[in-house]
Amino acid sequence: MKILHFSDTHLGYNDLEVLNAENINQREADFYDAFAQVVTQIQEIRPDYIIHTGDLFHRASPSNRAIAFALEQFRILDSLGIPFILIAGNHSTPRTNMSAPILKIFEGFENIYLSYNQTYKMIEFADVIFHTLPHMNDETQALSQIELCEENVHKSKKNIMMMHCSVGAWYLMQEFGEWVYPSEKEYIFKMMDYVALGHWHGFGAVGKHENVYYSGSTERTSLGDKRNSKGFILVTLDGANAKTPSLFDAAHVEYKEIQIRPILQREIDCEAYENAVEKRDMSDTKDAIVEVKLTNLTALQSIDIQNAEIKKLFPEAMFVSVKREFKRSQNAAIVDDIEVLSLENHFLEHIKEDADAKEYERLKGKIQELFSAYEEMSDDTL
Ligand SMILES: [Mn+2]
Secondary structure, eight states, rough: EEEEEEEEOBBTTTOOOOOOTSBBBBHHHHHHHHHEEEEEEEEHOSSSSSHHHSSSSSSSSHHHHHHHHHHHHHHHHHHOOOOOEEEESSSOSSSSSTTGGGGGTTHHHTEEEEEEEOOOEEOOSSSSSEEEEOOOSGGGGHHHHHHHHHHOOOOTTTEEEESEEEESGGGGSSTTTEEEEEEGGGGGGGGGGGGEEEEESEEEOOOTTTSEOOOOOOSOOTTTTTOOEEEEEEEOOOTHHHHSTTTTTOOOEEEEEEEEEEEEEEEEEEEGGGHHHHHHOOOTTTTTTEEEEEEOOOOHHHHOOOOOHHHTTTTTOOOEEEEEEEEETTOOHHHHHHHHHHHHHHHHHHHHHSSOHHHHHHHHHHHHHHHHHHHHHOOOOO
C-alpha cells in the first residue's frame, strides 16, 4: 500500500511585494507552483491514497485566486480515482462559529474525504482506517477525541493517524491556537502503522518514534525558514501486519523533493567593504532569494551603505534582503538589536574552542539547524 503524504501548502500566502509577469505576487505564485508539482508527481506515482495534514490554505478566509486554484487542482486529483483525505489545520480553521470552515467547499467531490469539524473522525476503507484529528480550537476536547481514536483502532486493517499539531513542545510554530499533543497519549502511535503530521514546516521523524513523521511544508512561509529542501512523503506499508498483528512493521518512508526557489546567504565584510563587494559570490543567485549579511559594520558605514546599493550587487536575484551586523565594540544598544544574528556565530565560536575539528563539523550542522528553526519560530506570525 502506497500513501502519499503532503502538508502545509499554505495556498494564498504572499510576501515580498514582487510581481510576476502575470501580475501575481511572485511568492504567491511559488506556492501554487509547489502544489502543482506535488499534483504532477501524484499523477506519475499513482499512490493508493493521498493525505494532506492541514494548512491547505494560508488563511481561514482565502482569496478568490487561492480558492480557484485549489478547486482546479482538486478537480485533477478527484479525476484520478484515488481517495484523497484532508484535515483542517490551525490556519484553515475559523476561530469563531461566525465563519464556516473553508474545506467545506470540497464536499461533493467523489474521491475527497474531509475532516474539519474539530472532532475525531474515522474515515474507513476496505483495507485501511484513517483516524483523523483535525485542528481543535478547544483544547479541552482533544483528550476525549484522542480516546475515541484509540477505541477505533482495528488490527485487521492498516491504521493511519492524521493530525495537525506539535508533538511535544519542540514543534511549536509560535502561532495562535496551536495544539500540543499530550505526551501521555503518545503510546497510541505504536498502535498505528503510520502517523502523518502537519504543522511543523520541516520534513522529519518525531523523536524516538519510528513511524511518526512531519512531511514539512511545500514552500517557506517566512525568510526565517532557511530550508532549501521541500517536498512530500511516500509511505509504503507491506501486507505483513494482518498475518502477524502483534508485530509492528515499520513503515517504509521515502522523502521526495520538489523544486523550490532557493534562499541563499551571502556575507559582505564591511571592514574591507570595497574588496568584499568586488569579490562577492554571485553564483546561483539567479531568481533566488538572497539574504545579504553586512558584517563588521560601523555606525557611520551603516548610514552610508544603502540597501538599494546592496540589492544592485545581485541584479539577477528575485529578491535581496539585507541584514546588518555591527562591530562588537560598537554601542551596546545597537548590538542588542542584532543579537539573534550574532548569537549563532558567537555560539559556534564557543563550540569551536572546546571541540575537535570533526566534532565541531558535526555540531555545526546541528547548531545551524537549531538556529534556523528558532528564527523560523520567531519570524513566523499569522
Ligand atoms: Mn503550517
